[in-house]
Amino acid sequence: MTESNDRAQASEDVARIRELIEAWRQAVLAKDVNALVSHYAADVVVFDVVPPASLRGVEHYRENWQRWFDSMKGPLTFEMREVEVAASGDLAYAHSVNRVAVGEQDDIVRATVCFRKIDGDWRVVHEHASVPLTMDMDPDEKS
Amino acid sequence: MTESNDRAQASEDVARIRELIEAWRQAVLAKDVNALVSHYAADVVVFDVVPPASLRGVEHYRENWQRWFDSMKGPLTFEMREVEVAASGDLAYAHSVNRVAVGEQDDIVRATVCFRKIDGDWRVVHEHASVPLTMDMDPDEKS
Numbered sequence: 001m002t003e004s005n006d007r008a009q010a011s012e013d014v015a016r017i018r019e020l021i022e023a024w025r026q027a028v029l030a031k032d033v034n035a036l037v038s039h040y041a042a043d044v045v046v047f048d049v050v051p052p053a054s055l056r057g058v059e060h061y062r063e064n065w066q067r068w069f070d071s072m073k074g075p076l077t078f079e080m081r082e083v084e085v086a087a088s089g090d091l092a093y094a095h096s097v098n099r100v101a102v103g104e105q106d107d108i109v110r111a112t113v114c115f116r117k118i119d120g121d122w123r124v125v126h127e128h129a130s131v132p133l134t135m136d137m138d139p140d141e142k143s
Numbered sequence: 144m145t146e147s148n149d150r151a152q153a154s155e156d157v158a159r160i161r162e163l164i165e166a167w168r169q170a171v172l173a174k175d176v177n178a179l180v181s182h183y184a185a186d187v188v189v190f191d192v193v194p195p196a197s198l199r200g201v202e203h204y205r206e207n208w209q210r211w212f213d214s215m216k217g218p219l220t221f222e223m224r225e226v227e228v229a230a231s232g233d234l235a236y237a238h239s240v241n242r243v244a245v246g247e248q249d250d251i252v253r254a255t256v257c258f259r260k261i262d263g264d265w266r267v268v269h270e271h272a273s274v275p276l277t278m279d280m281d282p283d284e285k286s
Binding site: 006010045047048049050051052053054082084086087088089090091092093095097108110112114116125126128130131132133 | 149153188190191192193194195196197225227229230231232233234235236238240251253255257259268269271273274275276
């Protein structure tokens, strides 16, 4: 049985992924798109906050960030809360509830990130970021 | 080396998860909330299309679906496109771009689902569903 070895490896992997997540957050704050995409797989599939609904490829992802950085008016705040990470074998996932503020705009952005271990280190192979839909329906409709 | 065994197991796991996803879709179409949550972990963390931004627990998830089923006016269409699944060790993830139509409302909903193998079968431990944010900004702002 290698179960305890597997568990030790998963624990090490989770620690590494937490490092990558914090490095990614620092890259966002520094508006450094090269650092930001440095651990992304070339064919990453991204469901971003804004359209298109789905995009494939790290270059499109990079362009979205660059466009957002270029459009920013005011200082940026990017806090990650409720960060949970799990790893097993060559896969891992992380999710968090982030506070993203630019000037007077202040949003909650949910993030789910899936990683695959490729050539010994972790790469983002899928990312899903979103804000909850504002509902038009009457909250008392069931009363 | 057990690499080829690992690969055969991952392939079997992916097939099982595709079965679970199709069973889930059929449960949605049947508006059967019990079948819908039958492969969810009790403490699943869900980032749903509508607020709250994050919820924990299969009972809250079940209530969201029941509320939505109860509010439906018109026939339901639920198609899953671009379904991709990966598995390794005790973790797996799936993502898809779904078409969800109720009566005259017709939406694209992105879904990311993370699974963990518990007691020999797969359970959903995290789910993230969203629609892209409608942008207010001028698409020609960079010109």
